[in-house]
Amino acid sequence: MQSDNQFLDLSLLKEKQITLAVKREDLLHPHISGNKYRKLKYNLKEAIAQGHDTLLTFGGAYSNHISAASVAAKNNGLKAIGVIRGEELKQKWHKNPTLKFAAENNMRFKFISRELYRNKSDRELLKGLREEFGEFYLVPEGGTNPLAIQGCEEILKQGDEEFDFVTVCVGTGGTISGLSNSLTHGQKVLGFSALKGDFLRAEIEKMTQRANWDLIHEYHFGGYGKVDEKLVTFINTFKKETEIPLDPVYTGKMMYGLLDMIKNDNFVPRTKILAIHTGGLQGVIGMNSVLQKKKLPLLDI
Numbered sequence: 001m002q003s004d005n006q007f008l009d010l011s012l013l014k015e016k017q018i019t020l021a022v023k024r025e026d027l028l029h030p031h032i033s034g035n036k037y038r039k040l041k042y043n044l045k046e047a048i049a050q051g052h053d054t055l056l057t058f059g060g061a062y063s064n065h066i067s068a069a070s071v072a073a074k075n076n077g078l079k080a081i082g083v084i085r086g087e088e089l090k091q092k093w094h095k096n097p098t099l100k101f102a103a104e105n106n107m108r109f110k111f112i113s114r115e116l117y118r119n120k121s122d123r124e125l126l127k128g129l130r131e132e133f134g135e136f137y138l139v140p141e142g143g144t145n146p147l148a149i150q151g152c153e154e155i156l157k158q159g160d161e162e163f164d165f166v167t168v169c170v171g172t173g174g175t176i177s178g179l180s181n182s183l184t185h186g187q188k189v190l191g192f193s194a195l196k197g198d199f200l201r202a203e204i205e206k207m208t209q210r211a212n213w214d215l216i217h218e219y220h221f222g223g224y225g226k227v228d229e230k231l232v233t234f235i236n237t238f239k240k241e242t243e244i245p246l247d248p249v250y251t252g253k254m255m256y257g258l259l260d261m262i263k264n265d266n267f268v269p270r271t272k273i274l275a276i277h278t279g280g281l282q283g284v285i286g287m288n289s290v291l292q293k294k295k296l297p298l299l300d301i
């Protein structure tokens with residue numbers, strides 16, 4: 001399946017003579033959108049080919065991956081187990097829109113402490129989970145593994161060679177690795193890190209052998225999931241001007257950063273840029289309840 005490129009008509013782009021299009025991967029599927037669709041595609045095929053009837057995966061309370069995996073498993077006749085970060089959620093998960101949605105799609109949960117979660121690839125933890133739930137097909141946190149990267153290699157389509165730069169937001173690095181593998185000669189992918197810290201470079205180097213990518217670290221807004229009034233205002237204005245909704249954890253930060261870089265002349269005139277919309281819009285409702293508690297303006301839905 002392929003998504004369309006939406007060319008943006010913003011005064012900044014005209015002024016700087018930059019062509020910017022957004023690949024609307026967010027429109028691929030109502031619930032398995034963006035990179036989740038790409039990452040789960042070959043994993044679901046593999047789970048079924050291996051004869052599994054259960055998919056087990058990991059995520060946080062507002063995880064786009066948990067939400068998408070619950071629907072993908074259900075649609076493919078698989079049972080789903082979500083191992084969720086934070087034991088405290090055991091009592092109050094039904095107040096969390098992402099977890100409530102996943103449960104409505106029959107996902108069962110196992111809540112574990114943040115400390116245990118940090119060691120989620122630990123053999124003993126996985127052994128315990130197999131004892132508790134029986135055999136399962138394991139999809140790692142964020143859905144990233146070699147089959148997910150293979151799926152992300154299908155994001156770009158014929159005709160996308162016209163772009164000089166592809167941009168994407170980065171969490172685990174799986175999506176940027178797939179894009180890097182599929183770029184043609186002379187193209188470069190810029191990854192906007194949604195996390196604080198410089199450990200992602202080493203992670204991505206394990207997943208792609210190519211040197212056609214770079215990471216931008218200046219637009220994480222204080223760290224993963226951190227949002228301020230400036231970002232909320234940007235996302236709301238961008239939606240009004242382009243009719244493209246962005247999420248506050250990933251795509252909103254990437255687009256903010258990309259337009260800021262264009263404003264600061266980081267790209268020469270006549271550069272063509274393709275920004276990948278990786279979805280994540282299910283997280284807006286959960287973020288709005290956090291913003292409401294902090295008495296900050298809300299994201300338009």
Ligand SMILES: Cc1ncc(COP(=O)(O)O)c(C=O)c1O
Nearest residue numbers: 064171172173174175278279280
């Ligand atoms: C909406 C969205 N965009 C981008 C990313 C980052 O992708 P990756 O983890 O492959 O770097 C994620 C999370 O994985 C996501 O949920």
